[in-house]
Amino acid sequence: MATTSVTTTFTPLHDRILVRKIEERDVQVKEKTYGSIILPGSAQEAGQAQKGEVIAVGKGKRDEKGQVHPLEVAAGDQILFGKYGGTSATIDGDDYLILREEEVLGIVKK
Numbered sequence: 001m002a003t004t005s006v007t008t009t010f011t012p013l014h015d016r017i018l019v020r021k022i023e024e025r026d027v028q029v030k031e032k033t034y035g036s037i038i039l040p041g042s043a044q045e046a047g048q049a050q051k052g053e054v055i056a057v058g059k060g061k062r063d064e065k066g067q068v069h070p071l072e073v074a075a076g077d078q079i080l081f082g083k084y085g086g087t088s089a090t091i092d093g094d095d096y097l098i099l100r101e102e103e104v105l106g107i108v109k110k
Contacts, residue, residue, distance in 0.1 A: 008092050015061040015101045017073060019052035019086065020094070049080040049105055052097065061101070071101050078108040 012018050054077045060070040073079060081104050086097035 010056060010091055012056055012058040012098060014058045015071060016058045017054055017071070017079075017099045017101060017104065018056040018089075019079065019081070019097045019099055020055055021097060022051045022053060022078070048083060050083050050085075051078060051080055051108065053078055055096065073101065073104060073107060080105040080108060 010018055054073050054075050056075055057071050057073060060068040062068055081097075081099055085103040086099040089096050089098055
C-alpha cells in the first residue's frame with residue numbers, strides 16, 4: 001500500500017503575511033486587586049500583544065500609481081500583533097494567522 005505526502009505551498013497576496021503564533025505558557029493566574037475583585041488571567045491578557053513567527057509574505061502593497069512597495073517584515077522575523085487580529089487558517093493540519101502588514105505592531109529583534 002503506497003502513501004502519499006502532500007505539502008501545500010501558500011503564498012500570501014499583496015500586503016498579507018502568514019504567521020505561526022508562538023504560544024506563551026497558558027497559565028491561569030488569578031490576581032486580587034484593591035477592593036477584593038479577583039481577575040482571571042484571561043481578563044488580564046485581553047489587551048496584550050501576541051507573538052508570532054513570519055512564515056511567508058506577499059510582494060507588497062500597490063499605491064495609486066501602481067507601484068509595489070515591498071513589506072518591511074520578512075520570513076523568519078518574530079513579530080508582535082494584536083490579540084484579535086488576523087484571520088485563522090489551517091494549512092496541512094497546522095494552524096496559522098493571515099495578517100495585513102498594518103496589523104503588525106513591531107518586529108522583535110534579539
